[in-house]
Amino acid sequence: MSHPESPSRLKLQGIKRRAVSFSASTELVTTSQLQPDQPLPLIIQPQVEGLNLETWALNQRQWLESQLLQHGGILFRNFNINSVPAFEQWMQSLYGSLLDYSYRSTPRSTVSGKIYTSTEYPADQWIPLHNEMAYSRSYPLRIAFYCVQPAVEDGATPIADSRIIFQKLDSQIKERFIEKRVMYVRNYGGGLDLPWQTVFQTSKHSEVEVYCRQAGIEWKWRSEDRLRTRQVCQAIATHPVTGDRVWFNQAHLFHVSSLAPAVRESLLAVVPPEELPRNAYYGDGTPIEDSILDEIREVYQQEMVIFPWQQGDILLLDNLLAAHGRTPFVGLRNVVVGMAEPYESRLPDTN
Template identity: 55%
Template sequence: MQLKVPQRKKIQVSSTELIKTKLIQTNSLLPLMIQPNVENLNLISWVANHREWIETHLIKHGGLLFRNFNIYHVSQFEQFLKTISAELLTYCYGSTPRHQVGEKIYTSTEYPASQSIPLHNEMAYSLNWPMKISFFCLKAASKGGETPIADSRKIFKAISPQIKKKFLEKGVMYVRNYGDKFDLPWQKVFQTTSRKKVEQFCHYANIKFNWLNDNHLRTYQICQGVATHPQTGDQVWFNQAHLFHISSLQSDIYQSLMATFDQQDLPRNAYYGDGSEIEFSVLDEIREIYQQHSIIFPWKTGDILLLDNMLAAHGRMPYQGDRKVLVGMAESFNTQQ
């Protein structure tokens, strides 16, 4: 009698079962953490097959945290972003010091480790910004260095109607002075040594400018205080008045700048769109609301945080030790088109 050898049944595994998800905080949809549910799951391949799933959950949550996917190199992060979106962006017309480390991959803002960076949406001080921004933790700091995030929809709802009304009606005017003795040099900000190219950029971006000498450029731009997300229709708080305004500086730096410069020569400042002063009390209230809605979690080396730049703000906590967090931006949105 011949014994029948039982055949192994093929187990069908849904591609979404290859990952597991959970919320970092039970009282917030932001962010959704995604981890592999099987060993050695290739994140790039999984992302390539689940772009629609990612888009849906990114809109719902505002941010996705990919953890434990064995991502340890700049090239892997770059490939991840290119798989998410074919349109990676340069950091032209930036406002903070960074260095390029890959093809359109940059260091995160290079401010001293002892300083914090307030919550903000990337390039909300302009009329053209990335819809997606992603951070890659190449090396977590030994202490601190978190990237706090906040839901821009909740920020908008929490701000008082009187403040919202002013920002909606007037917008925000950003005044910047570029030069060796001021803020970042214009060559760094506009990524060119050609004054003609700077002027062309400014004309295209609706930025007014004055050359005060060969190396001193001043720009003025009126931008939105509130924006509407093109896909969800949600109104979001979307400006950097609290960050650009002179009151955002530490007291000693504030006093030094005010003693050194006339107000129009300050490295950067923010006004209502009609040129009137923004009240310090208004900016203090805005900063307090950002603080109240801040979501903080520790980085783990290899983490990738993907944010919808309009739905989620980000910042940086002070830190100790060596910290390496990279950033990439994608999908330009232009309010003038």
């Protein structure tokens, strides 16, 4: 997949620090932006050596939350978080219990407690911009990434403002998705994608059925080890605090057009469209046009913001306000992730 350079691909080096309006609450840090007209992410760095991020963040939580709602994401750099357990403790101190990665769509491993590896896709592949678990009606409001080890080359976590994505999309596309919503169809088993045991984190059919029933997911066992699920989810979301409308779905990731042409052709030569491991449709089951998804991907591309990771960086995102992805990379890359504050979409009755 080719990804041409975009004006929003901005670099963090050479950024000038600017002090916040000092008060007793913020005089220990400086804030900066990638560029004056690029509010995502806000960069916070300590002005005092050895500043304890956990203690400081707890004392300034109200201010931090207001900045997060304004900017959509905060990059904490040069603080004293130097281990995965310390990162987990920092998240727990701010948000309480962290979330399990349930109803999975990508391969991940547990690192510590409820901290997971970021998506374990091959290093030469892009992971397109998306909001975490936007293919579900239940998702985290907060997601944070911790850079244990940056890659030798590239391996950035690009981000984009979901409010701007929504604003820039063609109005007819938005209206169609708002009216119809998005249906995700998944086929498990057969060795083509994640097995259902991994997705649902259980080997019991009965536990899968309980989860699906509670989540509003239709399911059908096609054999002892083959399962098909179908769920209609939101295409957009309204932020519960700010009231902002955001583009919030993964149609562009689940749809078969997201695959490289050669992979798509070889897969469809083996299985019919209804048997694909995953696919996305309009909520009424009709096909989503490839051209519409291409337009959506193009807007993500235009709004993508990239910064290079440094060891010890923490990127905190409001999962509704900011999308994220991953660029290809060379060498060892170790970025872990934690999620917090569960939220559930209540779909309007369209009957």
